[in-house]
Amino acid sequence: MTDRRSFIQQSAALLGGLALHQTVHAAFPDIAPARPVLDPTTDEEDFWRQVRAAYACSPTLINLNNGGVSPSPRAAMEALDHYNxxxxxxxxxxxxxxxxxxxEPLRMNLAELAGVPHDELAMCRNATEALNTIIFGLPLKAGDEVVGSTYDYPNMYxxxxxxxxxxxxxxVYxxxxxPSEDEAAMVEAFTSKFTARTKLVHIxxxxxxxGQILPVRKIAAAAHAQGIEVLVDAAHSFGLLxxxxxxxxxxxxxxxxxxxLCAPFGNGLMWVKKEKIAKIWPLLSNDKPQGDDIRKFETLGTRSFPIEMATGYSLDLHNLIGPQRKQQRIHYxxxxxxxxxxxxxxxxxxxxMAPAHGCAIGVFGIEGRKATDISEQLFSKWKIHTVAIEREAKAGIEAPFNHVRVTPNVYTTTQELDRFVEAVRSLIG
Ligand SMILES: Cc1ncc(COP(=O)(O)O)c(C=O)c1O
Structure with a gap:
């Protein structure tokens, strides 16, 4: 057992995660969950087969809705069960x-991946909670303008x-x-809505x-040049790009x-630039609501520590694969x-299909067919799980859709995608 324990510690050191869970490992050396073991030097497809084996994904149902929510690796599931x-x-x-x-060690490890100081990062349950905290906490008044887009997520909208x-x-929308590959046009769509009353742009x-990637940095630079603050909904980009x-x-x-990032369900992160923390009112009660400690956003009361703590194992796998390699694979x-x-x-x-403008999420339709029919047939005949997106336009407020969204993840195999392609061909007859 000493060997196993020292192996776990060596792996953790390798991954920059030694501090994580050390208290639990010290208290329960015999039952601490195993970390994923991969050999990153093997042939590319072999490597991804090993990654798949790190997940307990269904061998029969083909899950192509990883944009909704993704499964956690076995190690995170084991940790969750153990901690519970x-x-x-x-x-x-x-x-x-x-x-x-x-x-705190988990916060530091997440901050390392996010590339920001750990005392600017609050741990919460999901993107909705993170972004709602900022949206409801910003000191805005009547007449102040906020620029969003016709493509924002309903909870934020x-x-x-x-x-x-x-x-x-x-x-203002x-x-x-x-889809677009014209960055200047996408930037212009936002900046043309800025006025002297605009206080914030939501991107x-x-x-x-x-799956469109918006040119956030360029929109943000244009906003800042006019004294406008920038809020980013990164629900799909973190752990992917x-x-x-x-x-x-x-x-x-x-x-x-x-x-x-494939953390257990119910994990999110919120980042606020240090000098802006004080002015955001927390959603939940805190004894220093105008303080500048990021933890003022975390007074949630009793919540699931196992769900949070098992995240460290998902982070380990992410780091082991390597963020750049993961992005390239999912794009591929x-x-x-x-x-x-x-x-x-x-x-x-x-x-x-250009890497600068899309990753992971791809959507398609078939002329004259409803997206829900396509998605239902893919499932009933082929057990391929996708999501149909249908929405009527609300002029200037919400864009219309009629397509099927397909989102692989690191554990998806090319054989599964071949099956999917065959299924689409069969739909056309
Ligand atoms: C763009 C975007 N923002 C926010 C969310 C909300 O994420 P969650 O349900 O984890 O709060 C989603 C969920 O799919 C999303 O697609």
Whole structure:
């Protein structure tokens, strides 16, 4: 057991995660969950087969909706189960005296990946919580304008609508023509909406509806030049694109960790630039609501420490694969099916195939067919799980959709995508 323990510690050191869970490992050396073991030097497809084996994904159902939520690797599941059982033995002791001790090392490890100081990063349950905290916490007044887009996610869109109804904040929607590979046009779609009253621009880094990557840095630079703050919805980009938050040049940022980082469900992160923390009101009560300690956003009350702490194992696998290699692989998988489906008569795409403008999420439709019918047939005949996106346009406020969204992840095989391509061909008959 000493060998296993020292192996775990060596792996952790290798991955830069030695501090994580050390309290638990010290307390329970015999039952600490095993970390994933991969040999990154093997042949490329062998390497990805090993990655697949690190997940307990269904061998029969083909899950191509990793954009909604992704599975966690086996090690994270094992840790979750282990921590849950441990906590249940004496909850207040194991949760608050043992697991709670590891929140700061976890924050540091996440901050390392995010490329920001750890005291600017709050741990929360998902992107909705992270971004709603900022949207409701910003000191805006009647007449102040916020620029979003016709492609923003409904939870954020509705949070802003609530601020409009409650406080008289004015909402303005950029309406970029997507998909696009024209950065100047996408930037212009936002900047043309800026006025002297604009206080903030809300930018969805990767659009959930079609996978478009927006040129956040350029929009942010233009906004800052006019004294406008920048909030980024990074639900799909963190753990997928290889970047640091500081690369984006924004002021506020929020993400989920249960999408491409593959953390257990119910994990998110919120980042606020240090000098801006004090002015954001926390959503939940805190004794120093105007303080500048990022932890003022974390007074959630009793919550699941096992879910948070098991995230360290998902992070380990992410680091072991390497952020750049992961981004390239997922992009390769997306284009793998798109290149093959492109030739099928009647098929159209709403996603760019260029690496700068799309990753992971690809969407397609078939002329004259409803997206829900396509998606249902893919499942009933082939057990391929995708998601149909259908929405009527609300002029200038919400863009219309009628397509099927397909999102592979690191554990997806090219054989699964071949099956999917065959299924699409059969739909056309
Ligand atoms: C762009 C975008 N933002 C935010 C969210 C919300 O994420 P969560 O449900 O994890 O809060 C989603 C979810 O799919 C999303 O696609």
């Amino acid at each position: 059982r441990m906590c249940n033995e004496a909850p207040s002791y194991y949760m608050w005296r043992i697991l709670d001790q590891d929140r 509705n949070a802003w609508r609530q601020r409009a109804q409650r406080d008289g904040v004015r909402l 950029a309406d970029p023509q997507l 969805t880094h990767i659009i959930n509806w079609n 290889d970047y640091s938050i500081t690369d984006l040049g924004c002021d506020y940022w929020g993400t989920s960790l249960h999408k491409f 998988l997306k284009n793998y099916w798109m290149e093959r489906v492109r030739e099928v008569p009647g098929v159209f795409f709403k996603t760019s």
